[in-house]
Amino acid sequence: MQDKPFDVPETQPDGTPLKPITQVLLERRATNHFTDEAVPDEVLDAILKLGAQAPSGYNLQPWRFVVVRDAENRKRLQAAAFGQPKVAEAPVVIIALGMKEEWQARADEVFKEGAERGAGNPDAWQQAKDGALQFLNGMQQMDVWVNRHTMIALTTMMLVAEAYGFDTAPMEGFNPAAVKEAFDIPAEAEVVALLAIGRGASPEKAYPGRFPLERIVYSERYGEAWKE
Numbered sequence: 724m725q726d727k728p729f730d731v732p733e734t735q736p737d738g739t740p741l742k743p744i745t746q747v748l749l750e751r752r753a754t755n756h757f758t759d760e761a762v763p764d765e766v767l768d769a770i771l772k773l774g775a776q777a778p779s780g781y782n783l784q785p786w787r788f789v790v791v792r793d794a795e796n797r798k799r800l801q802a803a804a805f806g807q808p809k810v811a812e813a814p815v816v817i818i819a820l821g822m823k824e825e826w827q828a829r830a831d832e833v834f835k836e837g838a839e840r841g842a843g844n845p846d847a848w849q850q851a852k853d854g855a856l857q858f859l860n861g862m863q864q865m866d867v868w869v870n871r872h873t874m875i876a877l878t879t880m881m882l883v884a885e886a887y888g889f890d891t892a893p894m895e896g897f898n899p900a901a902v903k904e905a906f907d908i909p910a911e912a913e914v915v916a917l918l919a920i921g922r923g924a925s926p927e928k929a930y931p932g933r934f935p936l937e938r939i940v941y942s943e944r945y946g947e948a949w950k951e
């Protein structure tokens with residue numbers, strides 16, 4: 724067991740145990756309406772810190788997050804999100820950004836720190852970094868690359884929020900140019916998604932159903948029936 728890099732609350736704010744992962748995954752719903760109950764700072768801090776532990780290619784962490792809590796700013800974000808009511812209702816909305824270029828300036832730091840922490844060869848971190856840069860410079864679609872990583876971090880935040888008993892709403896319904904303009908976001912950023920966090924207002928949203936595994940999982944090769 725490695726040292727924990729930081730502490731987070733080990734219970735929900737009212738002292739109830741954190742929800743186990745199976746309950747998180749089965750009870751989570753994309754929530755349409757929120758009450759104005761605040762998300763405590765220590766819970767938000769845990770959501771962000773734990774979300775930032777998500778994996779990324781070469782550990783380059785090409786994500787950035789703008790946390791919007793101010794009511795006026797949530798209204799401005801709502802206007803850039805086709806007026807979706809949950810953006811103004813939820814006490815916290817996270818704008819998830821994927822940075823298509825900025826990771827290059829951090830590559831040295833990432834590879835050096837990994838090697839110093841024992842996660843890479845301390846005598847060869849520069850070669851490892853050169854290999855990564857070669858791979859990534861051949862990447863045609865950096866928007867796809869940043870989306871891939873940023874969604875893992877944002878999804879982790881969504882599930883952590885649920886574990887602390889809060890409700891969430893991931894969103895793709897926004898105008899990226901308008902979001903960028905309203906929040907001073909640099910040109911190289913891809914606005915990947917929004918995530919509203921708070922307490923869902925009743926009535927609870929119903930489970931909309933999912934395809935059974937035989938419709939979406941294949942065995943060994945595409946099209947080969949999956950047998951449980």
Ligand SMILES: Cc1cc2nc3c(=O)[nH]c(=O)nc-3n(C[C@H](O)[C@H](O)[C@H](O)COP(=O)(O)O)c2cc1C
Nearest residue numbers: 751752753754807893894895896897916928930931
């Ligand atoms: C990336 C992503 C973007 C989404 N965008 C929106 C959105 O803009 N507005 C909305 O009302 N729901 C949005 N949803 C919610 C989905 O409609 C919802 O997750 C889906 O219908 C399944 O419902 P459930 O999450 O409650 O199981 C989005 C979900 C995801 C994962």
